[in-house]
Amino acid sequence: MSSSTKAGEASAATVGTTGIAYETIIGLEVHAQLLTKSKMFCGCSAAYFSAPPNTHVCPVCLGLPGVLPVINRAAVEAATMTGLALGCTIAPVNKFDRKNYFYPDLPKGYQISQYDLPLALGGEITFTVGGEEKRAGITRVHMEEDTGKNMHASDPLTGEGYSLIDLNRAGVPLMEIVGEPDLRSPQEAAAYLTAIRQILRYIGVSTGNMEEGAFRCDANISLRPVGTTTFGAKVEIKNMNSFRAVERAIAFEVERQREILDAGGTIAQETRGWNEEQGRTLSQRSKEEANDYRYFPEPDLPPLTMDESWVATIGAQMAELPAARRARFASQYGMRAEDARTLTESRAVADYFEAALGDNATAERARLTVNWVSGPLFARVNAETINATPLTPERLRGLLDLLEAGKINRTVAQQVFDDLFDSADEDAAAIVARKGLGLVGDDGAIREAVIQAFTANQQSVADFLGGKTAAKGRLVGATMKLMGGRSDAKIVNRILDEELEKQRQG
Numbered sequence: 001m002s003s004s005t006k007a008g009e010a011s012a013a014t015v016g017t018t019g020i021a022y023e024t025i026i027g028l029e030v031h032a033q034l035l036t037k038s039k040m041f042c043g044c045s046a047a048y049f050s051a052p053p054n055t056h057v058c059p060v061c062l063g064l065p066g067v068l069p070v071i072n073r074a075a076v077e078a079a080t081m082t083g084l085a086l087g088c089t090i091a092p093v094n095k096f097d098r099k100n101y102f103y104p105d106l107p108k109g110y111q112i113s114q115y116d117l118p119l120a121l122g123g124e125i126t127f128t129v130g131g132e133e134k135r136a137g138i139t140r141v142h143m144e145e146d147t148g149k150n151m152h153a154s155d156p157l158t159g160e161g162y163s164l165i166d167l168n169r170a171g172v173p174l175m176e177i178v179g180e181p182d183l184r185s186p187q188e189a190a191a192y193l194t195a196i197r198q199i200l201r202y203i204g205v206s207t208g209n210m211e212e213g214a215f216r217c218d219a220n221i222s223l224r225p226v227g228t229t230t231f232g233a234k235v236e237i238k239n240m241n242s243f244r245a246v247e248r249a250i251a252f253e254v255e256r257q258r259e260i261l262d263a264g265g266t267i268a269q270e271t272r273g274w275n276e277e278q279g280r281t282l283s284q285r286s287k288e289e290a291n292d293y294r295y296f297p298e299p300d301l302p303p304l305t306m307d308e309s310w311v312a313t314i315g316a317q318m319a320e321l322p323a324a325r326r327a328r329f330a331s332q333y334g335m336r337a338e339d340a341r342t343l344t345e346s347r348a349v350a351d352y353f354e355a356a357l358g359d360n361a362t363a364e365r366a367r368l369t370v371n372w373v374s375g376p377l378f379a380r381v382n383a384e385t386i387n388a389t390p391l392t393p394e395r396l397r398g399l400l401d402l403l404e405a406g407k408i409n410r411t412v413a414q415q416v417f418d419d420l421f422d423s424a425d426e427d428a429a430a431i432v433a434r435k436g437l438g439l440v441g442d443d444g445a446i447r448e449a450v451i452q453a454f455t456a457n458q459q460s461v462a463d464f465l466g467g468k469t470a471a472k473g474r475l476v477g478a479t480m481k482l483m484g485g486r487s488d489a490k491i492v493n494r495i496l497d498e499e500l501e502k503q504r505q506g
């Protein structure tokens, strides 16, 4: 971490027609659904995504009067692990609060969230922009519940608009990761988000799927003249459904605010929505202050006391984080930084690589495995599909065993790789045996071919003996051809040398 730069330190300023240079200040709020079986405060299934509307509901998540919420232990574990992974301090006591607002998809009229005593505080994350490692602060991680979903439609006959409400999502465990306003460009924002999602996926607490709404992001953006330290009025942007949208929306918003400031105007503190089709942000409402929500402690839930040893156990169970694994791959396997980055991009790929490599592998074998995973394998799979083919890591290892032992050559290995990829019936050794693809290591057969090659290429033999060493290449080629390409090049060379020596003396 010491080698990294604080985000934004080397970023260019935004300069408009007036020549005033502005610094862009960005802070992101990430909402991630937690991968638990049940909802945050009731036993309903949290796997709501493709379920028929309003089938994963009960009196608790429907917000009916007289019911009592119960905290989901697995959700607390997942959020705690996230806090630890982001280098936060886990608060010994945290509590739930009611965030009051009225909206049709919020049947209780309030959302249970955490306000002044959140679960985790004060972390940091590193990410890479343009090959440079940067870091940004994490303000806090807190737990809350998701809302339902409104669906807007219109009657096909009358054209009259109406809305439907699906409460399957209401009460799904959610955590909010609030970042410090440390980001200075749309590219930094996208890289920060990518790094957060990578960590959540590594530790298995969220799918991180943005298209399904399991991973969402709001961006707070303001500008200030370079050299000043007070923050300008900030605008919150919502409705960004992809990493690309986050970058585009921020870039648009920076330009919009700069034009207003250059024209002598002031920025209204407000919430704006990103419109993907129009490629612009549109005003939605003036931004609420925290006191608009009339937060107060949730009277139905006691404060949550975090047992220190329980937190330590969660930390111990946590998977190795991407940055640590990247560093280990580089040092343990002598990998180039670029390869280490590629192979740790997703946990599935990193796990596959290490399983294919096996224990106690040499540096040479590690290089061979890197080449086959990042070459032929990546030509056919990605992180999502790597475990869905017949080519298990163990079967790839079997193929590389043959290649490393010189029993097959590179061309044959590619052919067997394709067979292994398409069918799980045989292992590499069985395919090589059945198809007769093994290299001929038999001295007698190779010597016979060498002698035949000499007879057919007497001029080359003479050239070699006359001092033209390059002539040997033609003899190797001729021998290989006679052997149908399946002889071991090392043995061919050795026997050729022996036979050439005999010719010289004879």
Ligand SMILES: [Zn+2]
Residues within 6 Å of the ligand: 039, 042, 043, 044, 056, 057, 058, 059, 060, 061, 062, 171
């Ligand atoms: Zn429920």
